[in-house]
Amino acid sequence: MIESVFAPWHAAVSALPFEWARYGFMRLALLAVLLVSPLLGALGTVVVANRMAFFSEAIGHAAFTGIALGVLLGLTDPLWSMIGFALLLTLAVTWFRRRGGLSSDTAIGLVMAFTVSLGIVILSRGGDFARYTNFLIGDMLAITGRDVAVLAVLGLVVFALFFFFFNRLLLATLSPAIARSRAKRAGAAELAFACLLAVVVTCALPWIGILVINALLILPAAAARNLARNTAQFFAWTVAVSVLAGIAGLIVSFYASTATGATIVLIAMGFYLLTLVRRAAS
Amino acid sequence: MQLPPDNAPAHHGVAPHRCGECCTTLKGIGVRHNGKAVLEDIDLHLHCGELTAVVGENGAGKTTLIKCLLGEIPHSGEVHFLDAAHRRPDSPVIGYVPQHSSFDKDAPVSVLDLFAASLAERPACLGVSRAVRDAALEGLRRTGAEDLIDRRVGTLSGGELQRVLLGLALTPVPNILVLDEPMSGVDHSGREQFYELLSHLRREYDFAVLLVSHDLAALARFADRMVFLDRRIVCEGPPAEVLRDPRVREAFSLHSVA
Numbered sequence: 001m002i003e004s005v006f007a008p009w010h011a012a013v014s015a016l017p018f019e020w021a022r023y024g025f026m027r028l029a030l031l032a033v034l035l036v037s038p039l040l041g042a043l044g045t046v047v048v049a050n051r052m053a054f055f056s057e058a059i060g061h062a063a064f065t066g067i068a069l070g071v072l073l074g075l076t077d078p079l080w081s082m083i084g085f086a087l088l089l090t091l092a093v094t095w096f097r098r099r100g101g102l103s104s105d106t107a108i109g110l111v112m113a114f115t116v117s118l119g120i121v122i123l124s125r126g127g128d129f130a131r132y133t134n135f136l137i138g139d140m141l142a143i144t145g146r147d148v149a150v151l152a153v154l155g156l157v158v159f160a161l162f163f164f165f166f167n168r169l170l171l172a173t174l175s176p177a178i179a180r181s182r183a184k185r186a187g188a189a190e191l192a193f194a195c196l197l198a199v200v201v202t203c204a205l206p207w208i209g210i211l212v213i214n215a216l217l218i219l220p221a222a223a224a225r226n227l228a229r230n231t232a233q234f235f236a237w238t239v240a241v242s243v244l245a246g247i248a249g250l251i252v253s254f255y256a257s258t259a260t261g262a263t264i265v266l267i268a269m270g271f272y273l274l275t276l277v278r279r280a281a282s
Numbered sequence: 283m284q285l286p287p288d289n290a291p292a293h294h295g296v297a298p299h300r301c302g303e304c305c306t307t308l309k310g311i312g313v314r315h316n317g318k319a320v321l322e323d324i325d326l327h328l329h330c331g332e333l334t335a336v337v338g339e340n341g342a343g344k345t346t347l348i349k350c351l352l353g354e355i356p357h358s359g360e361v362h363f364l365d366a367a368h369r370r371p372d373s374p375v376i377g378y379v380p381q382h383s384s385f386d387k388d389a390p391v392s393v394l395d396l397f398a399a400s401l402a403e404r405p406a407c408l409g410v411s412r413a414v415r416d417a418a419l420e421g422l423r424r425t426g427a428e429d430l431i432d433r434r435v436g437t438l439s440g441g442e443l444q445r446v447l448l449g450l451a452l453t454p455v456p457n458i459l460v461l462d463e464p465m466s467g468v469d470h471s472g473r474e475q476f477y478e479l480l481s482h483l484r485r486e487y488d489f490a491v492l493l494v495s496h497d498l499a500a501l502a503r504f505a506d507r508m509v510f511l512d513r514r515i516v517c518e519g520p521p522a523e524v525l526r527d528p529r530v531r532e533a534f535s536l537h538s539v540a
Contacts, residue, residue, distance in 0.1 A: 045407065049389065166405035167398065174385060174396060174435070178450070181352050181378035181460075182400055228390035229434060231398075235407035 003145040006031070020254045028148055029140045029260070033246040035151045036204050037216070037264075041242030042162060043197050044221035045235055049173050052197070054105055055093060057214040058112040059198045062089045063205050064119025067132060072122065079203070086198040089115065094191055138209030140250065140260035147207075154203055158196050165189040170231065208261035216261070219268040220245065226275035241271045305329050306374070306458055306490055310359035311350050313343070320346050322514045324359070328458060328490040333481065335501040335521065336494045338511035339533050344494045345381065347511065348462050351492065352376060363457065374458060377451030377489075381462040383443060387436040393446050394418050394431050400450060421453030422446065425479060441472035445479075452483070459484070461493045473497060477504045498525065498534060 006028070013027045020026045047056055066085035070078030089111060096107035123132050172179040172186030179186050205213055224237035249264025256263070311324035321343040328334055336344050349355045363374040385391070397418035398406040404414075415431075422428040427445040430438065438446060444464055451459060461480075465473050477497075481504050484491045495501055501508060501521055508524040510516045510533070517527045524530055 042407075163405040163408070166407055167400075167402060170391070170395065170406055171399035174389075174391060174399065175380060175383060177380035177383075178378060178400070178447075180354055181376060181380075184400070225388060225390055230390060230392035230432070231395040231406040232409045234390035 002149055005149070006145055018251075020251055025141050025143075026250070026254060028143055028145065029250055030247065032140065032143045032148050032151060032207060033250050033264075034243065035148065035155050036207065037220075037242040037246035038239045039155050039158060039200055040204060040213075040216050041220045041238045042159065042235065043193075043200055044217040044219075044242070045224070045238050046166075046169055046173075046193060047197065047217055048221040048225065050169075052194075053214065053218050054108050055194070056197055056201060056217050058093070058108045058115075059086050059089065059201050060205060060210050060213045061112050062086055062115040062119075063135065063202060063210055064123065065115040066119070066202065067135060068119045068122035079206075082202045082205070083199055085115075086202045087195055090191075090194045090198045094194060135206060136209055136211050137259045138205065138207050138212070138261040140207045140253075143207055151203065154200065158200055161192060161196055165192055169193055208264075209259065212261045212265045215265040216242070216268065219265065219272050223268070223272040223275040226272075226279040241268065245271055305364050306351075307362045307364070308351070308359065309362070311347070311361070312358040313346050313350065313355065319513060321350070321357070324350075324515060326509065326515070326518075328492055330457070330490045331484055331488045332506045333484055333491040333493060333504060334507045334509060335505035336492065336509045336511055337496070337498065337501065337524075337530070337534075342511045343513055344511055345462055348460055348492070348494060351458070351460060352378060375454055375456040377456030377459040379444070379447045379451050379459075379461040379464045381464075381466065381494075383447055384467075385435040385438075385443075389434065389436045391435050392432050393422070393427075393435055393438075396435055396446070397421065397450060397453065401453065417453060418449075421449040423449075424452050424483065425449040440467035441469070441476070444468055444472075444476055448476075448479070448483075452487070455487050456489055459489050459491045461491070461495075463494055463496065465495060465497060473500060480504070498536075 009031055010024060010027050013021050013030060015021075047053055062085060063082050066082030067078045069085055070081035073081060075081055093104070093108055093111060096111075097104045120129065123129050168179070168184050168186050168189040171182070171184055172190065176186070201213055201217070208216060220238045220242035221234075223241045224234050227237050228234035245264050245268035249267045250260055252258070252267065253260040253263035306328040308324055308326040308328075311321060311326075312319065313321040324347065326334075336347065338344050346355070350357045351361060353361070394410055394415060395406045398404075398410045398414050401417055402410060402414045404411055418431060419428050422431055425445040425448045427442065427449050430442055430446055433442075435443070435446070448464070465476060468476065477500050480491065480493070493501075493505070502525055505521045507518065508521040509518040510524055510527065510530050512533070516529055517524055525536070530536070
């Protein structure tokens with residue numbers, strides 16, 4: 001039923017004169033890339049500006065425990081336990097940071113070591129870990145119409161909230177003191193952003209892969225930072241690099257028979273190096 | 283340290299314009315931290331058009347006092363604001379220039395983005411509206427910084443940054459302007475210009491200025507009133523008077539001019 005929603009998309013893309021466009025799974029994967037890459041790029045601008053890269057890495061790795069909890073609870077789709085656990089972890093790390101007892105990279109490092117180990121221990125009972133290795137590298141080509149629909153709804157909600165909180169986050173990043181004096185308290189916005197990030201990273205994991213998802217979050221924004229002179233340019237360049245690398249990576253991975261997530265990351269890395277050259281030249 | 287003679291005119295001979303009506307009152311302000319008093323019995327009146335300088339040694343509670351005024355920390359006592367029409371608005375507009383501002387050198391954030399983040403509804407990542415750009419230009423023009431609007435914030439010099447942050451604090455025009463050691467990282471001539479500008483602005487817009495600073499020589503010339511703080515108000519009055527107080531001279535080692 002839900003597949004019929006995508007009929008016009010399939011018809012339009014299969015009209016393209018390329019071999020990959022003849023395959024339904026590639027057309028769906030392209031749609032997924034067009035949904036996920038701007039989302040990861042947009043969130044990445046704030047991750048890079050706020051130095052949250054280690055946090056997002058930890059969220060990705062916590063998926064091990066999320067999956068393990070799903071297995072223990074007997075869920076058919078571990079996505080819900082992954083999201084639940086990622087949110088729990090976000091709250092824990094935020095609490096650690098606010099309490100200020102530990103520096104945040106130490107706190108995140110401890111929490112990450114714990115969650116990765118716990119997840120691996122549970123999943124590897126009885127030597128069964130190989131069943132879960134597809135989460136490590138992701139499988140973009142296994143995406144279904146239902147998954148794409150979920151991503152589309154998620155994308156709409158996340159973008160709406162992201163735009164709503166953006167100015168508060170930006171001002172708090174620039175100067176917490178000025179933000180407070182203007183009664184633009186950022187505590188709620190920062191927590192909301194961390195939760196959005198956790199949900200998006202977790203939902204994109206099965207397609208991109210635990211090992212490389214953080215690179216997709218960071219690289220486009222890092223490349224755009226070398227080119228942009230203001231916030232609007234930063235945002236536009238990030239989304240452009242993210243989408244271009246996503247499309248190129250998907251198509252290259254089709255012809256080269258490689259894992260899509262990692263291929264996208266290598267191409268994004270190429271873009272980053274180009275911007276470095278450009279920056280050095282200017 | 284060189285201080286001007288005691289009889290130096292405080293405002294270069296220009297009497298400050300004062301509406302004399304509006305006033306911010308701090309009454310019996312006290313702050314305790316871990317059971318220890320950080321501030322005690324602070325009674326202070328800030329009149330519009332007047333520049334009040336708060337001086338004191340490190341740890342005397344200057345920044346804590348500012349936080350009370352900004353409503354950022356719990357305190358005993360009361361802060362009241364009375365505007366020219368004798369109303370008591372719950373939240374006067376407070377312009378604030380913070381201490382130690384510095385931005386990441388590579389941050390892709392322009393001066394305009396800083397204004398947009400403070401003033402605009404539309405997220406700055408989707409561009410800045412003409413109206414917000416005009417408001418930013420107006421604020422920057424007040425401090426002679428309109429040329430800086432498209433510069434990245436990380437590339438501004440100390441003096442440029444202070445003019446931008448002051449322009450931001452003046453948008454919208456506040457009832458009270460609060461500056462916490464705004465001059466760290468600014469060279470001598472930049473400081474003089476900044477105080478001149480501040481002096482001019484408070485007369486033009488008739489807001490109260492509360493300034494925390496260590497620049498005693500400049501404060502002696504530009505401040506209307508000086509408050510020497512050491513957990514409580516030790517003495518206050520015209521700068522020339524306060525700077526003659528033995529306790530102040532002791533604290534700032536002003537023996538050389540005695």
